[in-house]
Amino acid sequence: MDAVWTKVCDAQHVQPDSAFACEVDGRMIAIYRVEDRYFATENVCPHAYALLSDGWLEGTEIECPLHGARFDIQSGAVLEGPAECALKTYAVRIEAGEVQCIIPA
Numbered sequence: 293m294d295a296v297w298t299k300v301c302d303a304q305h306v307q308p309d310s311a312f313a314c315e316v317d318g319r320m321i322a323i324y325r326v327e328d329r330y331f332a333t334e335n336v337c338p339h340a341y342a343l344l345s346d347g348w349l350e351g352t353e354i355e356c357p358l359h360g361a362r363f364d365i366q367s368g369a370v371l372e373g374p375a376e377c378a379l380k381t382y383a384v385r386i387e388a389g390e391v392q393c394i395i396p397a
C-alpha cells in the first residue's frame with residue numbers, strides 16, 4: 293500500500309528553530325523546524341506527561357519541560373534520561389505550503 297501523506301499544519305506556522313504542537317486524528321504531533329529542515333515526532337513525552345512542543349529545542353535536540361529528558365528529533369533516540377523510551381518519529385515533507393507527514397494507522 294502506498295504511504296499516505298497527511299496535512300499536519302501550515303508550514304508558515306512553524307517558526308525557525310522552534311517546535312509547534314499539532315493534532316491529527318487525535319494524535320499529538322510535534323513539528324520542529326531547524327533552519328529550513330522539518331522533523332516530526334510524537335508530542336507527548338514517553339516518561340510521564342508533558343508536551344515536548346513546550347520544551348526547549350536546541351539544534352536537533354528537544355528537552356522535555358517537565359523533567360529534562362532530551363531526545364534527538366531526527367531519530368527519536370533518548371539522549372538523556374529520565375525517559376527510557378525513544379520517541380516515535382514521522383516522515384515529513386513540505387508540499388504546497390503544508391507540512392505533511394506519514395502517520396501509520
Ligand code: FES
Binds near residue numbers: 341356359361374
Ligand atoms: S515527562 Fe518528560 S522527562 Fe518526565
